[in-house]
Amino acid sequence: MKAVIVGASSGLGRCIGxxxxxxxxxxxxxxxxxxxxxxxxxxxxxxxxxxxxxVTDEASVRRAVTExxxxxxxxxxxxxxxxxxxxxxxxDIDAATWQSTFATNVTGAALVTAAALPHLSESSxxxxxxxxxxxxxxxxxxxxxxxxxxxxxxxxxxxxxxxxHPQIGFTRLAVGDCAGGEGHGxxxxxxxxxxxxxxxxxxxxVARNYIAGNLLDVEELIGAVDTVLRLGSTxxxxxxxxxxxxxx
Numbered sequence: 001m002k003a004v005i006v007g008a009s010s011g012l013g014r015c016i017g018x019x020x021x022x023x024x025x026x027x028x029x030x031x032x033x034x035x036x037x038x039x040x041x042x043x044x045x046x047x048x049x050x051x052x053x054x055v056t057d058e059a060s061v062r063r064a065v066t067e068x069x070x071x072x073x074x075x076x077x078x079x080x081x082x083x084x085x086x087x088x089x090x091x092d093i094d095a096a097t098w099q100s101t102f103a104t105n106v107t108g109a110a111l112v113t114a115a116a117l118p119h120l121s122e123s124s125x126x127x128x129x130x131x132x133x134x135x136x137x138x139x140x141x142x143x144x145x146x147x148x149x150x151x152x153x154x155x156x157x158x159x160x161x162x163x164x165h166p167q168i169g170f171t172r173l174a175v176g177d178c179a180g181g182e183g184h185g186x187x188x189x190x191x192x193x194x195x196x197x198x199x200x201x202x203x204x205x206v207a208r209n210y211i212a213g214n215l216l217d218v219e220e221l222i223g224a225v226d227t228v229l230r231l232g233s234t235x236x237x238x239x240x241x242x243x244x245x246x247x248x
Contacts, residue, residue: 176243
């Protein structure tokens with residue numbers, strides 16, 4: 001497997017990149033923070049490389065994917081794990097926040113896919129895009145409106161790619177509560193949140209049973225991604241949900 005993992009400097013993307021490498025894949029780890037990428041590549045092993053990439057910059061995306069394909073000798077797998085989730089009530093979200101959320105969660109996915117498309121087409125490969133159960137399995141969560149709307153758009157984007165390029169296996173992977181790994185592998189999803197607002201909103205999530213009460217073991221998520229990617233040339237998994245069992 002020759003895999004490109006986008007959003008690999010921290011959180012689930014980092015865990016997936018390292019996990020795939022440890023399962024024998026050649027991996028290119030892409031993200032903005034080069035220092036963290038270098039550290040992740042060292043942890044992943046000699047079959048991993050670090051490539052700086054800003055998904056909101058089209059030129060940066062094309063350079064990064066070109067470099068990854070050259071160093072890997074092609075691309076047959078893509079994982080888009082990049083995502084931002086601002087916490088704010090809809091009435092308080094300004095235009096800049098909407099734009100930055102969509103630029104990272106949706107437009108970035110489109111730019112990366114377009115850049116990798118010739119390689120994925122040649123290899124009849126597979127691409128996995130991380131979404132959330134909040135965009136697929138529950139009513140919208142108060143306070144996460146911008147994130148949920150962008151993830152819903154991402155899911156339609158994945159469907160659109162699948163229609164136009166059926167030779168590639170495009171998968172939407174909805175993930176439940178998962179803290180990620182240790183150190184930089186821990187999720188940074190709530191980084192920058194207003195903790196006062198969080199203290200007001202999170203009890204609502206709990207009362208509506210949006211939170212399972214358990215955390216998904218990140219190794220289970222890595223295993224699911226690995227399985228889907230390895231099926232890429234022979235089968236397609238349009239949608240997949242990986243979530244912890246409820247504690248109730």
